[in-house]
Amino acid sequence: MRRPDACPGVLHPHQAADGAMVRLRVPGGRTTGTVLHRLRELANSYGNGILQLTSRAGLQLRGLPDPLPPAFVTAIDTTGLLPSSSHERVRNIVASPLTGIVGGMADVGELINALDAGLIEQPALADLPGRFLFVLDDGRGDVLGLAFDLGYQARSPQGGFVLVGSPTRGIAVTTAEVVPTLIRLALDFSVARTGNGAWHVADLVGWADPLDLTEIDPLRGLPAIRLGRIGDAASVAVPLARLTQAQAELVTALVGEDPVVITPWRGLVIPGAADRLAELRAAGFVVDTDSAWSGLSACVGAPFCGRAQIDTTAIADLLAHSAVFAADGCSTPVHVSGCDRRCGAPAGDHLDLVAPSPEEALASVGAGVLSRMSRR
Secondary structure (H helix, E strand, O other): OOOOOOOOOOOOOEEEOOEEEEEEOOHHHEEEHHHHHHHHHHHHHHOOOOEEEOOOOOEEEEEEOOOOOHHHHHHHHHOOOOOOOOOOOOOOEEEOOOOOOOOOOOOOHHHHHHHHHHHHHOHHHHHOOOOOOEEEEOOOOOOOOOOOOEEEEEEEOOEEEEEEOOOOEEEEEEHHHHHHHHHHHHHHHHHHOOOOOOOOHHHOOOOOHHHOOEEOOOOOOOOOOOOEEEOOEEEEEOHHHEOOHHHHHHHHHHHOOOEEEEOOOOEEEEOOOHHHHHHHHHOOOEOOOOOHHHHEEEOOOOOOOOOOOOOHHHHHHHHHOOHHHHHOOOOOOEEEEOOOOOOOOOOOOOEEEEOOOHHHHHHHHHHOHHHHOEEO
16 A cells, blocks of 8 residues: 655645644755745744755755644745645755856756746646655766656756666757656656555666666766855855854845755855855855864754654764864764654765664763764
């Protein structure tokens, strides 16, 4: 039997220990400073003040009332982040954050918009799993390390490969064929999973065999965007992915209604802000790759999650200010998990600090937190 899709949305909130949590899909991570500021206001007015960036370049608000007040849903709708009530949870599109700003083999910005519109236009795709992920890579290979279902990688401004479950298998397409091909494959998957309950392309063994996919040499770039000045843009990380009031206000002051891009590494790309790094650092953004916070992530932890056994924020803060951690050089990302589910862990190589029980968590801190890390 198919398990219910429990992925949260605005109209399908998740009930956590701190109240309702909603997740907003932001295709390609593209939003504006004004929208970020408005969501911060809503997080303060209706929730517990936490506004999180997600690993799919989306946003989450926590500590909300249950049921959600109609005024809250209306306020979200006015931001433009809820264009479809039926398809809100299937608009999972991650794209190269710097596309159209600097570098890349092609600008996939229009493909983001076209794919989002194409998903919404297909009633049958409302049933896609909330975990199903599309990626659009502009040729630099930065988002191909994510566990995606369907994707595209540009090899030139004229075309590239539609990818099926892997960066090594695809269909050669022109740029004009990208979105129709992705929509067709998504529809085929939606039919094939009927009665099966598969969440991902990889779950349907043999489904891709008739597609006669071409084996391709993948172009893989850096696993995450670098921080600091990139062209005329500022690339910053948000410590523990929690955007503060001061940070949202500064971004709004810098760009207003102009674009800002959320990255799948829980950061922001702010076009035109390359000369404002000092202000961004003062507001608490991470602007240097060698900062301890640039390699630290954590689940929301206690007391916000009922499963979490530790205050992950406190542990992460301990790590960030640890001389031992600083001596390690931050060469490998570190993720702090409040339980063995490891929510929010990075997709690539990283170190896990897991608290399976209160007793073991305390023991691990007492013995030195780094000694409890195991490579994932």
